[in-house]
Amino acid sequence: MRYMLLLHGRESEVWGRTPEWVEEATAFLARFDDELASRSELEWTEVLDSDAHASLVGPGQETRPGWFNAQGDPLARLWVVRVADAARAAELASQIAGELDTWVEVRECLPSAQRP
Numbered sequence: 001m002r003y004m005l006l007l008h009g010r011e012s013e014v015w016g017r018t019p020e021w022v023e024e025a026t027a028f029l030a031r032f033d034d035e036l037a038s039r040s041e042l043e044w045t046e047v048l049d050s051d052a053h054a055s056l057v058g059p060g061q062e063t064r065p066g067w068f069n070a071q072g073d074p075l076a077r078l079w080v081v082r083v084a085d086a087a088r089a090a091e092l093a094s095q096i097a098g099e100l101d102t103w104v105e106v107r108e109c110l111p112s113a114q115r116p
Contacts, residue, residue: 002043002082002109003089007096008073011050028099029077036081036092043080051076080109 014022036042051074054067067074083089086108093104 001085002080003086004107004109005079005081005089005093005096006075006105006107007077007100007102008105009076009102010073011052011076025100032095036079041081041083041092043082045077045079047077048075
């Protein structure tokens with residue numbers, strides 16, 4: 001089964017933390033990615049550009065600055081993992097949430113959307 005782990009947050013919130021916290025968080029994320037890859041659980045991951053550079057495109061090619069969930073925090077990073085079940089996906093999300101003191105969204109990737 002494949003799951004997306006979605007980390008939401010604003011760039012300004014990261015830079016509001018201590019330099020030590022930023023360094024520890026960066027080191028954790030590098031280790032986390034390496035561990036997922038070594039267990040063949042990592043399909044792919046992306047770190048997204050600052051929310052200040054996000055834009056929305058609507059019907060009729062209307063474009064405006066911002067992100068889709070303007071009432072909450074924008075998407076900052078995501079992982080697609082291939083794991084045995086939802087419990088393992090939740091365990092991985094818990095590692096991120098615990099280390100970064102935040103919430104992580106977990107969404108199953110539908111089988112019809114999976115490619116070999």
